[in-house]
Amino acid sequence: MTRDEARALDREDPLRELRARFDLPDGLIYLDGNSLGALPRAAVARQQEVVTREWGTSLIRSWNDHGWIDAPARVGAKIAPLIGAGPHEVIVTDSTSVNLFKLLAAAARLSDRRVILTESGNFHTDLHIAAGVAELMGFELRVVARDAVEVAIGPDVALLLLTHVHYKSGARWDMAALTARATAAGVRTVWDLSHSAGAVPLDLNGAGAELAVGCGYKYLNGGPGAPAFLYVAEHLQESLANPLSGWMGHAEPFAFTDDYRPAPGIARFLTGTPTILGLAALESGVESFAGVSMEALWAKSVALVDLFARLAAERCPELACVTPMDPEARGSHISFAHPHAFEICQALIADGVIGDFRAPDIVRFGITPLYVGHEDVWRAVDILADILATGRWRDPRFAVRGKVT
Structure with missing residues (x-):
């Protein structure tokens, strides 16, 4: 799938307007809603x-x-x-x-x-x-x-x-x-x-x-x-x-x-x-869920997780997917094992893709259909593949762990 094809899917997405209900920084790909959900605009007022x-x-x-x-x-x-x-x-x-x-x-x-x-x-x-x-x-x-x-x-x-x-x-x-x-x-x-x-x-x-x-x-x-x-x-x-x-x-x-x-x-x-x-x-x-069914959100989640898995398998073969591929046997996040999962996660964050790390060796990406789209997934995997190909994750600063990982 190309980036243009991913954009086309987003244009056809009946749930695409839901993203406007959230205040997300421009250019940021937020794939950590399974750890902390994004800020609803209505919450501020x-x-x-x-x-x-x-x-x-x-x-x-x-x-x-x-x-x-x-x-x-x-x-x-x-x-x-x-x-x-x-x-x-x-x-x-x-x-x-x-x-x-x-x-x-x-x-x-x-x-x-x-x-x-x-x-x-x-x-x-x-x-x-x-x-x-x-x-x-x-x-x-x-x-x-x-x-x-x-x-x-x-x-x-x-x-x-x-x-x-x-x-x-x-x-x-x-x-x-x-x-x-x-x-x-x-x-x-x-x-x-x-x-x-x-x-x-x-x-x-x-x-x-x-x-x-x-x-x-x-x-x-x-x-x-x-x-x-x-x-x-x-x-x-x-x-x-x-x-x-x-x-x-x-x-x-x-x-x-x-x-x-x-x-x-x-x-x-x-x-x-x-x-x-x-x-x-x-x-x-x-x-924020008003007017949308869980079935519709789940259908989008299935499509996005499947897309992430397919693109990662093609472009990031060194990552081992640990999430079941049967939609009925999984939730709405996808996880990969790698000996340097922490460093990879930190390199992603530095490049504007926020996922998270779970010890000892898991990098995890939450797919929240309310605000995540096909292009987000495509760009995330593209950046992930580049980090792995170039070895940028080896930068010593990405090995420094804070109190929250």
Whole structure:
């Protein structure tokens, strides 16, 4: 494919106007939306309004007058259609890690089994949180290879913790099939949707999924450190007790009673005071999906990832693609292994192509169909091929690592 052919595909793209919803620097090819989504233009004005008018003028009255107190449920209801959930099954609160702790601990209380099962190489915060819950509650954390997970679902397993789309390889679990397998064995599954929500079509209700968490600052474009979301199937909500029983999850938080009575429904999974600036930014990010279906975004993602893979195979043979080529078995990023992946990534960034590095040897490119186009992919691979051919990545400055890689 030539660059002109890629441009022609962009002109024909029915989603091309969505890019205008984001404030991206001219000339920059941003392929890291799977780590931090781009800035929605609407978020700038919304933040200004919240800071100057709501906080600055209305002050504490804004909890009622501007709906601050309802923001976790309101934004959760807007996320729900993107993940195939009901509006009363999703709430925005805390971080992914904290929400994962809540759900693992809450669900563990419902079982007389004592094993939490997960896969090796899962995102490390998931493993760390699961280990903490296991130690706290006297459970065993059983970590097995990815291809051994299904076999390991046995009669002593209480919970199965999996990330739907693997953060490094992009490999995707068959949620419906695995949830059904676990349910049949009496095992509850907790899904981490951090690399799925806003990227691939999800149907939590249709898949029979009961518990899930997800990130607000990746494909949902909620900004750095955006609050996360938590999903609990409606039929299970009243059976679960939030282990972090803070005042916002109380049935009457402003009654100021000493005893704790959980709020009905999903609201019981609130803990502390909502982060209003973060919620406002996330709401703008979620509203960036207005008027477009996840199916349309996914079709574009498939085309762009396939194009990236094809061009890289032709022009960058020294890179080993570790992402499945079957669209039904992957998410919306593509990853390559190379012994000097870090240096290559830094050289790309210096040339205006922002991807990211994942230790020890992966360079990763997020394909966000809301703002990434065919020409972006073509140019990224063209620059990548030139960096490899010329060996520019060998410049010592590209080997210097910061605190964030």
